[in-house]
Amino acid sequence: MARGNWTRVEEFILMSFSSLPTEIQSLLFLTFLIIYLVTLMGNSLIILVTLADPMLHSPMYIFLNLSFLEIGFNLVIVPKMLGTLLASDTTISFLGCATQMYFSFFFGGAECFLLATMAYDRYVAICSPLHYAVIMNQRTCAKLAIASWFPGFPVATVQTTWLFSFPFCGTNKVNHFFCDSPPVLRLVCADTALFEIYAIVGTILVIMIPCLLILCSYTRIAATVLKIPSAKGKHKAFSTCSSHLLVVSLFYVSLSLIYFWPKSNNSPESKKLLSLSYTVVTPMLNPIIYSLRKNEVKNALGRTFRKALDLRNCIP
Numbered sequence: 001m002a003r004g005n006w007t008r009v010e011e012f013i014l015m016s017f018s019s020l021p022t023e024i025q026s027l028l029f030l031t032f033l034i035i036y037l038v039t040l041m042g043n044s045l046i047i048l049v050t051l052a053d054p055m056l057h058s059p060m061y062i063f064l065n066l067s068f069l070e071i072g073f074n075l076v077i078v079p080k081m082l083g084t085l086l087a088s089d090t091t092i093s094f095l096g097c098a099t100q101m102y103f104s105f106f107f108g109g110a111e112c113f114l115l116a117t118m119a120y121d122r123y124v125a126i127c128s129p130l131h132y133a134v135i136m137n138q139r140t141c142a143k144l145a146i147a148s149w150f151p152g153f154p155v156a157t158v159q160t161t162w163l164f165s166f167p168f169c170g171t172n173k174v175n176h177f178f179c180d181s182p183p184v185l186r187l188v189c190a191d192t193a194l195f196e197i198y199a200i201v202g203t204i205l206v207i208m209i210p211c212l213l214i215l216c217s218y219t220r221i222a223a224t225v226l227k228i229p230s231a232k233g234k235h236k237a238f239s240t241c242s243s244h245l246l247v248v249s250l251f252y253v254s255l256s257l258i259y260f261w262p263k264s265n266n267s268p269e270s271k272k273l274l275s276l277s278y279t280v281v282t283p284m285l286n287p288i289i290y291s292l293r294k295n296e297v298k299n300a301l302g303r304t305f306r307k308a309l310d311l312r313n314c315i316p
Helices: 022-052 067-087 094-127 127-136 140-149 154-161 181-183 192-226 229-261 268-292 295-314
Strands: 009-015 091-093
Touching: 009 067, 009 094, 022 067, 022 268, 067 094, 067 181, 067 268, 091 094, 094 127, 094 154, 094 192, 094 229, 140 268, 154 181, 154 192, 181 192, 192 229, 229 268
Parallel strands: none
Antiparallel strands: 009 091
């Protein structure tokens, strides 16, 4: 229903990768489907093993709610993207688009602060090893992990509600594979200057504050490690941080290039590729580079499978 030049939009069309040939889209569908299944299985396996094995209930493994977060992030974005690649119907309802944007902001913000919490954990473990058990006790770790989820709520609520209160006019085609803020904002036919200022400030707070906390933690860690006299000791200290650094690098580099890089230097297609790195690739790699390569998790997997086999053998 039109009012002047304003149109009431009831659905959006996700352009996704429609510019590519059908054969390429089919190949992308198979690739992303495999990645999606690996992500769900890998993160679910980490969660189940952590809950099933009492020996993994140390402070460090409370932070494996990162796996819960990655599963949620994937469920919000990937199934719809697979649908747009497989079917000709690439529409998403107004409410569905708003819901997808809300939870992408929420999970993205939560991951930023959770990574900062994990950096603090590594800082305490290396810089104050004798006091680690006291400082990072079960209650403190649980509070930090739970608190990491809350910053995403106000950002997601205000930004999503505000953006979808604007009138939309002209095309309803979102040039992305999910309802992200910048491509949806381009469809608004109203003055969005104040909203864009808020969006920039909110993005800086959610991305840069955790990033600065991570940098501070690793600056102190590096200073402490460099004071260790033996090369073996230095290697052991740095190896405890390597997995976390890989996760942080993958997540923050792609996120920063999308939201802080000048618009003129980023085509829509390049932004789609960058978005794939933190919405699809990173969630798959997290259980591999952060958990499954650790000896404690490998041993726990072995114990869990042996228990499962023993239970199966006991059943007549």
